[in-house]
Amino acid sequence: MKNLLRLIALTVCLCFAFQTEAVAQDYKSAAGLRLGYPWAASYKTFLSESNAVEVYVGFRGFTFYNTISINGAYLVHKDIPSVDGLKWYFGGGAGVQFWSYSGVSEGSTLFTASGYLGLEYTFADTPISITADWVPTFVFGDSFGGIGSTGFGGRSGGIGVRYILNSGAARK
Template sequence: MCLFFANNGNAQDYNSAIGLRLGYPLSLTYKTFISDDSAIEVFGGLRGYSSYSWVNVGGAYQVHKPIEGVDGLNWYFGGGASVFFWTYKNSFTGDGSASTTFGILGNLGLDYKFADSPINLSADWMPIFFIGNGFGSGFGGGYGALAVRYTLN
């Protein structure tokens, strides 16, 4: 197992990329590699409902590993943090409130760069442990997205 994680192969086929995370929540994303197999992804998202909504900003450190036999395909893992700004409006009384929560997140996904195109796709899962009280607290295991990005080499 240690030898697998110590793989020093070139894991990425692009330097940085910008695009959209199409998921929960809808977000703008920017990913840049800081070494051959390590990347930083920052994102900002918005999710709205009839009675409550939130805006979040966060980032994650990711370690990318190639999947042998498929050029341009990598799997990655990592972690990071996020901050959520919640608003809630009671539809019966019209009263509203707001809160802020912080999240510690994990990151596990697949990343693919098309060989003859500046397009990068990734699909991931981001479980979050919310810190604070209010609308977001405890464990949130359902966060993830399909990201579509334009690569900047």
């Protein structure tokens, strides 16, 4: 796990180091990975120049329990004028988590309401977008033995790496 995170950090640093032009390409949609909580496959599409929808499906495996989550968010992007290709974003979303436990026939279902605050950088000459965000989350629903408990959590978020599916396409 630590080696994977080091490899991702090194790749991102090398991309920044060898970046020669500071003009971001616009894009309509991108797909990739969110690394953090949860680890997830992600798809993001812009509805307008600044408004986007992101959906992601995640999985977390632990020793005695696993969770699968499905999340969606509406995000508003704002330029950071001093750095081409860099935007900050905010938004809100909802999700559902399905928990299963070792040795127990029943699981639990939790629902989430989340806020989003993050940064996105789109490379000028490479169809790659990277993100870092914080996702404070309210969790509610049935819990099992304190695992998957309800309440507020401020530890969610992470980094994302996406491949731009329509490189060079202007947003509508």
